[in-house]
Amino acid sequence: MEWHSRLCYYQTKYPQEFVEFKILLDGGLLPGWESSLPKFPTSDPVDATQGYSEKCLSQLAKVLPGLIRGSADLATSNKAYLHGHEDFSQPNSPWGCNIRYGVREHAMAGISNGIALHGSGLIPFAATFLVFSDYMKNSIRLSALSHAGVIYIMTHDSIGLGEDGPTHQPAVEQLAGLRAVPQLLVFRPADGNETAGAYKVAVANRNVPSLIALSRQKVAANLEGTSRASVERGGYIVSDNSEDKLPDIILIGTGSELCLCDEGAKMLRQEGRTVRVVSLVCWRLFDMQPQQYKEFVLPPSVSKRVSVEAASPIGWREYVGEEGVVVGVEEFGASGAYLDTFKKFGFTEGNITRIAKSLLSQ
Amino acid sequence: MRCVDNVRMLIVDAVQTAKAGHSGMPLGMAKVGYILYRHVMRYNPRNPKWFNRDRFVLSAGHGCLLQYICLHLAGFQSVQLEDLQRLCLVVGPQVTLRMWLPMALKPLGQGVANAVGLALAEAHSAARFNKPDAVIVDHRTFCIMGDGCVMEGISHEAASLAAHWKLNKLTLIYDDNLNTIDGATSLAFSEDISARFKALRWNTITVDDTHNDMEAIKNALLSAFRETEKPTFIRVKTDR
Numbered sequence: 001m002e003w004h005s006r007l008c009y010y011q012t013k014y015p016q017e018f019v020e021f022k023i024l025l026d027g028g029l030l031p032g033w034e035s036s037l038p039k040f041p042t043s044d045p046v047d048a049t050q051g052y053s054e055k056c057l058s059q060l061a062k063v064l065p066g067l068i069r070g071s072a073d074l075a076t077s078n079k080a081y082l083h084g085h086e087d088f089s090q091p092n093s094p095w096g097c098n099i100r101y102g103v104r105e106h107a108m109a110g111i112s113n114g115i116a117l118h119g120s121g122l123i124p125f126a127a128t129f130l131v132f133s134d135y136m137k138n139s140i141r142l143s144a145l146s147h148a149g150v151i152y153i154m155t156h157d158s159i160g161l162g163e164d165g166p167t168h169q170p171a172v173e174q175l176a177g178l179r180a181v182p183q184l185l186v187f188r189p190a191d192g193n194e195t196a197g198a199y200k201v202a203v204a205n206r207n208v209p210s211l212i213a214l215s216r217q218k219v220a221a222n223l224e225g226t227s228r229a230s231v232e233r234g235g236y237i238v239s240d241n242s243e244d245k246l247p248d249i250i251l252i253g254t255g256s257e258l259c260l261c262d263e264g265a266k267m268l269r270q271e272g273r274t275v276r277v278v279s280l281v282c283w284r285l286f287d288m289q290p291q292q293y294k295e296f297v298l299p300p301s302v303s304k305r306v307s308v309e310a311a312s313p314i315g316w317r318e319y320v321g322e323e324g325v326v327v328g329v330e331e332f333g334a335s336g337a338y339l340d341t342f343k344k345f346g347f348t349e350g351n352i353t354r355i356a357k358s359l360l361s362q
Numbered sequence: 363m364r365c366v367d368n369v370r371m372l373i374v375d376a377v378q379t380a381k382a383g384h385s386g387m388p389l390g391m392a393k394v395g396y397i398l399y400r401h402v403m404r405y406n407p408r409n410p411k412w413f414n415r416d417r418f419v420l421s422a423g424h425g426c427l428l429q430y431i432c433l434h435l436a437g438f439q440s441v442q443l444e445d446l447q448r449l450c451l452v453v454g455p456q457v458t459l460r461m462w463l464p465m466a467l468k469p470l471g472q473g474v475a476n477a478v479g480l481a482l483a484e485a486h487s488a489a490r491f492n493k494p495d496a497v498i499v500d501h502r503t504f505c506i507m508g509d510g511c512v513m514e515g516i517s518h519e520a521a522s523l524a525a526h527w528k529l530n531k532l533t534l535i536y537d538d539n540l541n542t543i544d545g546a547t548s549l550a551f552s553e554d555i556s557a558r559f560k561a562l563r564w565n566t567i568t569v570d571d572t573h574n575d576m577e578a579i580k581n582a583l584l585s586a587f588r589e590t591e592k593p594t595f596i597r598v599k600t601d602r
């Protein structure tokens with residue numbers, strides 16, 4: 001066919017470009033691309049998970065020829081702009097891989113679905129605030145239904161976003177609703193390692209959309225024990241001082257609240273308790289694990305559990321059980337500096353430790 | 363004209379046999395579907411996934427029977443006559459047809475946004491890879507939408523972007539049949555659609571007489587090929 005002979009000519013005359021074209025047609029992933037994701041030693045200064053995301057993206061842009069990202073007028077706020085790359089614009093720079101969607105979240109997601117399914121190996125990222133996922137929920141749902149591997153970057157993911165107040169806070173119910181969308185992988189990474197792990201799974205899965213919820217505020221600490229590789233299993237043990245026995249209590253957290261579990265665990269351990277900290281970074285992936293693994297992470301006989309997530313408590317009962325305590329948010333949040341807001345809603349090490357001690361004493 | 367009648371008879375037959383399905387939109391747009399698949403679009407039924415094929419999106423997903431019939435008549439192996447009866451019961455992605463049309467066909471308005479994404483992907487890939495002496499990315503995107511799609515906000519957002527991005531190889535065909543589920547469109551809708559698209563900076567064309575003038579539809583579709591700056595909006599009046 002005429003097009004094929006043109007392609008053969010192209011291959012001969014422009015071999016380098018042809019190689020890249022072929023990579024894209026085959027899905028856009030070069031072997032070994034994952035090794036470009038940065039590592040985050042605990043000695044690094046702390047950052048918001050959206051900051052770790054920015055670092056991951058800029059590394060991924062170097063090895064993924066199909067990476068094309070866009071934001072709904074929040075490129076700087078989302079930290080999802082590819083610096084050193086141009087905007088998509090005709091006629092000036094149609095090769096540009098930064099798409100400016102304007103304040104049009106729904107179109108951003110619908111268009112991203114088209115990009116993902118075109119067949120050109122492009123991997124679209126679509127960024128906005130988590131609360132605005134509501135504007136495009138239908139298209140996110142269709143990403144899942146149509147097997148479109150769009151990667152949704154949702155920043156400002158909790159009451160921790162601070163002064164913008166209740167209108168911009170994710171009113172806590174978005175994560176619960178998004179986790180209910182079949183096939184969609186919802187990640188809420190706690191630090192740099194987990195963020196890199198989330199991107200690793202999201203980019204590798206081209207037939208399934210992913211949504212990565214990221215904090216605006218700096219997380220409290222770089223955590224010992226977090227694992228990039230373990231994100232693939234959706235949930236894992238971050239730390240545990242019970243050695244070969246079962247722990248007295250399990251603290252389960254996600255995202256910016258995993259630090260609170262970590263701090264709470266430290267305080268309890270100083271008092272002689274055995275505490276396990278679990279990160280449940282992606283519920284769907286954890287649910288898909290073999291029963292044996294799930295019971296290894298959350299042993300059924302350990303009934304004293306506390307979950308900590310600055311979002312709706314809906315869904316957590318399944319992981320904490322009847323006796324456990326769910327620490328969540330059931331109001332629309334408030335405006336204020338994020339530490340003050342966290343304190344107001346009970347998200348402090350002191351409060352988590354108090355809740356855990358109370359449970360232990362029962 | 364006989365071909366179009368064949369398309370229409372297949373539509374009626376399928377819906378009658380299945381005792382379900384939407385026949386209105388497919389019947390109204392039978393001419394457009396025929397002209398697109400027979401005369402305008404480039405594709406290969408033996409290689410549904412050919413990279414440089416033209417892309418087609420049916421945003422008015424309830425008209426999916428039209429698309430399946432066109433695929434069948436065009437020679438796509440995955441749609442045989444016996445499939446048509448079953449397919450008109452389902453409005454959604456079909457596993458067997460995933461190679462040609464991977465997108466879910468509902469809800470309304472989504473297809474328009476998908477089409478803009480397809481057109482953007484083409485323009486972006488063409489700019490990255492085409493050389494003056496070897497053009498390997500060069501295809502068009504067609505989308506049929508109805509009144510429901512036009513009312514859904516997402517189609518407006520997507521259309522606004524399409525023109526801002528000068529996606530001139532995108533053609534949107536509006537099935538103007540003055541009909542929605544609850545009755546006449548005038549119950550809740552009295553816009554001058556062509557003026558809206560013109561204001562969004564699209565190239566706008568109206569085809570008034572679809573019943574007697576096949577050439578008008580064909581010419582409208584082909585005139586989009588000459589447009590270099592704007593996407594094209596073709597309003598096809600099918601209610602009369």
